[in-house]
Each structure stands twice: as structure tokens, then as C-alpha cells.
Amino acid sequence: MTRMPLGISVLACAAALPAFASDATDARIELGPRPAYLISTMDDSPLKDALEACATMEPVRTDFSIAHRGAPLMFPEHTEQANRAGALMGAGIMECDVAFTDDKELVCRHAQNDLHTTTNIIATDLGAKCTTPFTPANGDEKAQVECRTSDITLAEYKTLNGKMDAGNSSATTVEDYMNATANFRTDLYATTGTLLSHKDSIALFKSLGTKFTPELKTPSVEMPFDGFTQEDYAQKMINEYKDAGIPASDVFAQSFNLDDVLYWIKAEPEFGANAVFLTEPAEGFDPQDANTWLEDFAALKAAGVNNLAPSINMLVVNDGNDIVASNYAKAAKEAGLDLISWSLERSGPLATGGGWYYQSVTDAINTDGDYFEVLDALATDAGVKGVFSDWPATVTYYASCMGLN
Template sequence: MKRIPLGITLLTCAATYPAFAADSNDARIELGPRPAYLISMMDESPLKDALQACASMEPVRTDFSIAHRGAPLMFPEHTEQANRAGALMGAGIMECDVAFTADKELVCRHAQNDLHTTTNILATDLGAKCTTPFSPAMGDEKAQVECRTSDITLAEYHSLNGKMDAGNADATTVEDYMNATAAFRTDLYATKGTLLSHKDSIELFKSLGAKFTPELKSPSVEMPFDGFTQEDYAQKLINEYKDAGIPASDVFAQSFDLDDVLYWIKAEPDFGANAVYLVEPIDGFDPQDESTWDQDFASLKAAGVNNLAPSMNMLVVAEGDDIVASNYAKAAKEAGLDLITWSLERSGPLANGGGWYFQSVTDAVNTDGDYFEILDALAQDAGVKGVFSDWPATVTYYASCMGLN
């Protein structure tokens, strides 16, 4: 079979090759034009030369490339379509952020209370069931709305369509509220977003040849919820992998709540060994100043935590024009913790500063090509073993070129 060049567009790949719709562990990986575009934007450097030399390579699926909610730079997050796109771009690990419904079924949503921004619930009769039904902006008052997965049943959840995550707080109508996609994203692929339960995601990711990284999201409701405790919630997540026959070695359960991670380590040690403790910077955090850190790395390791997942702005910093590992990253590695980080291509063009995720390296970036400079610092200097991205093709290209697993 003639190899399709890396530069061909994702749209063309989807139209001419069945990998996007097929369930196959051996589906061809297609990276589209974005990696080549980003490389062309880079300043001249040995890294740019190395990446350009890989232009004719056959990309490989790698655990270093982790799909963050699928591929939400262009597809509605946590939908079947977003995840198929992420797998097509070579992500070796796929994410389902886990929330629960009124009937205590697990579903893939970034937050229990985001249905009003990530689905079409406000345009359906189910909008009346929301914790806070939509009320329009009036004068200085912003629009008010909150729709939780726990407001509806699993069957009702499955009746919804996913959309690009956005809401217009100044809207006076539901239509205007829903029509708020960020300028650096697109609605081109948001005409149909098939929502997934957690069980659906397990079957889909398995069929796509990917591993699993579910994140147990903090409930918006008071726990216990109708007798459903936090430990019940954490255990149900693991049980759905066990019931599906997924080996613990392929599951990287995540939580920002250390108690969840410690529960898995104690109650499900095989799964707990791979559990991921997510952290983000607290007020006053300085990645170079240990006195501002909120983690005791040695204590975490002693408690059985093996994987720490800080945001990227905790792991790399600018030193002049260079991007290097932070003292925080070095100390975590010295304590024996493996590092995973989030999320590349998440918050807009680097030419505009890149937003929150890149605040520690703003002084060293000026073009979108610097995504590869950041990736290189994360991989080679900070030593991370995986990077979440909203467009996995970029990380897959880098990992394939550098021979990362």
C-alpha cells in the first residue's frame, strides 16, 4: 500500500481512509499538516534540523502521547469523534474524565457541572432539569446557568450532543450563550458529538489500541450522594476496568484528590501502582523556590505514589531564551517520582503568550513553533514520561522522531 505523506490533511485522511471510523489496533497513524507547520515556524536550531529530518518517517503510537479529552482543539471534548481523532493521531493513552449521573452511572465529562458548556442540553427539554436553568444576562448581571451530570439519568445523558466547550456569560438567549467557541478552536467538526459513558470509553479505547487514563473528578454535589460515597465512586471506576477484562498495567487512574490515589493504592494495589496524582500551582507557587511548593515528594513516594502529574508551568521555566527543567521537576525526579504533564496546545497561540499553561516560559516563546521547544525541554530536561495534548499529532510527531516509548 502506498504510504500517505505526513502533510496530507486530517480531513482528507478521514474521507479517504477508514481508520477514523474503524475499530482497529493496526489503523494507520495520520498526523496531518500541523506538525510540519509548527516546525516551519521554529527558529533555526539543532532541534528544528532534527525534527525536519523526520519528515518522511512512519509515525508510531506511543504512550508519551496522551490525548487530553480526545482532540478538543478541533473536536468536542470527550466525544467519540474527538477520541477517534486522538487515536488517529497516534495517542497511546486516552482520557475519560469521570463524573456520575443521577442514577450513579459513570460518564466522560471534564466536570460534573459542565453540561451547559459542553453539550446541547440548553437547547433541549432537559435544560429544565438543570440545577440552575438558564437565565439571561441583564444589565450588570451575567447569565446564570449550571447543568450537572447528576441532574439527569444515563439514558438522558446519551440523548445529548457534545459541543465545543464554551459559554457566553453576556448572552441574553440560549442560542447566544451556546455560540461562544474560542477563536483558536472551530465548530467545523462540532455538528455531531457522541457522548460516552465510562464503559463506552473503555470499549472504544480498547478497540483503538490505546491504554486508559480515567480521571475521577471532584463531585459538585455533596457526598455521599444518595448513599454513594467517595470510596464507592473511586471503586466503581476501577470495577468497570476489571469487569471489562482490562489489565491494571494498562490503566492510569488519576485524581487531584490525594485521598483517591491513596484509596486505590490500598484497596486496588495493582491499579494503585499506576495511579496518577494530579497537582497544580497554589497561590504564590514558584517552580524554582522549594518554600512555595505544596508537595512533599519523599512522603508521596513512601506512601506508594509513583506518578505525579503537575501542569507544565510547574515543570519548565525560562532561562533567558532557553526553556529548562524547573527545580520542582528536578526535585520530584530525584525523589523517584515519574512525571506526566498537561496540557499542550490548550490555551491559544504561543505567539500571543500561550495563556496559563505557559506562564513560566512566556519570556522564551514567540511563535507556535516553540511548542516543540517546550516538548523537548519537558522530555529531555525534565524527563517527563508522557504529555497530554489537545492535538496529539504534535506530541506523536516529536515522540516518534525522538524514539520515545
């Protein structure tokens, strides 16, 4: 790789950056050994030189670094512990994926129906209340289980313990089903996983000095749910920020459902101005071929959508010599849309291919240090304004080194 990031010299990058108070306790941002390890595995390049020259810098909190469900590479996602870890690593924006309970209270879960893989519910008496209680695998039949936030009340939800997101479909016991953490993650920090309501997350993130990016998750239940409409759901999420006195400028509400985004633009224009339309590649998607794209960028912009958040594999490609912005990314930017991308360090080591998120650049990556090559392409070529990561320290290091806000 030969790109020199953002035109920043090695000397400029080596300069120490000012300290940033992470919250009222003035805690120092801690990046740990992983960024240095990743840099050490990079091929020689101007980017590697620039990143190495920043080794003694004081990292700063940056909105470019967005904590994806906290820090789930090592901590149970959407728990207090994961979020504190993400904030400690300098994430400027924190995420609560929003689902609702049986009593229509909002909670932080990646999906309404993931309690069986992200909590200990099936090992508790509440497992009997699941939509599909655990049934062990039998011969060729996989284990069956589905537990939804809407199966239980908020009070019941808060008795559960968060765990690393995983489930063993071949399990014949509850214990075996729960013991399935991917080998590139760890259970070292999974002994305690305090679950959060959406209101809890607002209070926590405020105390940590970060901004907010809640994602309204698609319900697993038919809507309306006991009279609770999709619009009620979308409005309730915004109301909880208003009730907490959080300025709209600090909230980046997300949804894969364009109707949710358009609702916020119309009903809550101050919040709608920051709303984020999430998108992922449909079958047959080619980031270089406009004929395969579902998004009409000009129409989105005309409707008031300002932020588009595609997955990494939609925004960068391998041009044969380098990782560069895709035609999709260029067209979205030309239409006036700001780009955010997801999710770095999500789908396994780059040294073994990196998985789904890197399928558009597989031939250009060979070491885990190429996370920084991908980050640099997203920042310099695609011009994204933020990157979600399962380990925010990596993005914070890059952003602090390159002077990104």
C-alpha cells in the same frame, strides 16, 4: 535554542520508523499538516533540523502522547469523534474524565457541572432539570446556568449532543450562550458529538488499541450522594475496568484528590501502582522556590505514589538562554517520582503568549513552533514520561521522531 534533543542525530531521526497498527483495521496513523506547520515557524536550531529530518518517517503510536479529552482543539471534548481523532493521531493513552449521573452511572465529562458549556442541554427539554436553568443576562447581571451530570440519568445524558466547550455569559438567548467557541478552536467538526459513558469509553479505547487514563473528577454535589460515597465512586471506576477484562498495567487512574490515589493504592494495589496524582500551582507557587511547593515528594513516594502530574508551568522555566527543567521537576525526579504533564495546545497560540500553561516561560516563546521547544525541555530536561495534548499529533510527531515509546 541550542539543545540537541536526546542526543539523537539528524540522520538517525531521518530514518523511517516502522508502521504501527492502530487497531484491528490496521489503520495508518495520520498526523495531518499541523506538525509540519509548527516546525516551519520555529527559529533555526538543532531541534528544528532534527524535526525537519523526520518529515518522511512513519509515525508510531506512543504512550508519550496522551490524548487530553480526545482532540478538543477541533473536536467536542470527550465525544466518540474527539477520541477517534486522538487515536488516529497516534495517542497511546486516552482519557475519560469521570463524573456520575443521577442514577450513579459513570460518564465522560471534564466536570460534573459542565453540561451547559459542553453539550446542547440548555437547548433541550432537559434544560429544565438543570441545577440552575438558563437565565439570560440582564443589564449588569450575567447569564446564569449550571447543569450537572447528576441532574439527569444516564439514558437522558446519552440523548445530548456534545459541543465545543464554551459559554457566553453576556448572552440573552440560549443560542447566543451556546455560540461562544474560542477563536483558536473551531466548530467545523462540532455538528456531531456523541457522548460516552465510562463503559463506552473503555470499549472504544480497547477497540482503538490504546491504554486508559480515567480521571476521577471532584463531585459538584455533596458526598455521599444518595448513599454513594467517595470510596464507592473511586471503586466503581476501577471495577468497570476489571469487569471489562482490562489489565491494571494498561490503566493510569488519575485524581487531584490525594485521598483517591491513596484509596486505590490500598484497596486496588495493582491499579494503585499506576495511579497518577494530579497537581497544579497554588497561589504564590514558584517552580524554582521549594518554600512555595505544597507537595512533599518523599512522603508521596513513601505512601506508594509513583506518578505525579503537574501542569506544564510547574515543570519548565526560562533560564535566560533556554527552556529548562524547573527545580520543582528536578526535586520530584530525585525523589523517585515519574512525571507526566498537561496540557499542550490548550490555552491558545504561543505566538500571542500561550496563556496560563506557559506563564513560566513566556519570555522564551515567540512562535507557535515553540510548542516543540517546550516538548523537548519536558522530555530531555524534566524527563517526563508522557504529555497530555489537545492535539495529539504534535506530541506523536515529536515522540516518533525522537524514538520515545
